[in-house]
Amino acid sequence: MxxxxxxxxxxxxxxxxxxxxxxxxxxxxxxxxxxxxxxxANQQRISLCNAYVKSDPKCEDVDQVEDEVTEKLANVCQQLRYPGCSGSLTVECVKKCCDIACPGTK
Incomplete structure (x- = not known):
């Protein structure tokens, strides 16, 4: 056994x-x-950041940019959990989420 x-x-x-x-x-x-x-989402973020910078090259005035771009960018930045990106799009969120496209954010 x-x-x-x-x-x-x-x-x-x-x-x-x-x-x-x-x-x-x-x-x-x-x-x-x-x-x-x-x-x-990152590919979409890069595309939206490029579209954003065309309207606001210095990333200092969210109101200069089309609502469609800001809404989509806000959603993508929230999805990717960037700090300061909750609710509507703010300059702080843009500078963190689009740090590659916005000048002087690094």
Missing amino acids: EKGLSLAINQLILLIIAVVVLLVALGIIYGQVPNINEIK
């Missing part, structure tokens, strides 16, 4: 090790690949 019990315990240990290795591999794969929605 000992041999049969020993074989079952060995198989159980191998199964546990295999599951742990699989979970670690999945964690590495999915933990380092950015979410596809985040990638799309």
Whole structure:
């Protein structure tokens, strides 16, 4: 009886090790690949920031920009969780969310 019990315990240990290795591999794969929605939101953010800067090159007056652009930019910046970006679009939010396009924000 000992041999049969020993074989079952060995198989159980191998199964546990295999599951742990699989979970670690999945964690590495999915933990380092950015979410596809985040990638799309960043692409949209860059496009909207470029459109924003065409109307307000210094990023100092949100009122100069079309409402459609400011609304979409506010939504994308909120989705990406930029600080100061909740509710309607503010100059502070624009300077943080569009830091690449706005001069003197780095």
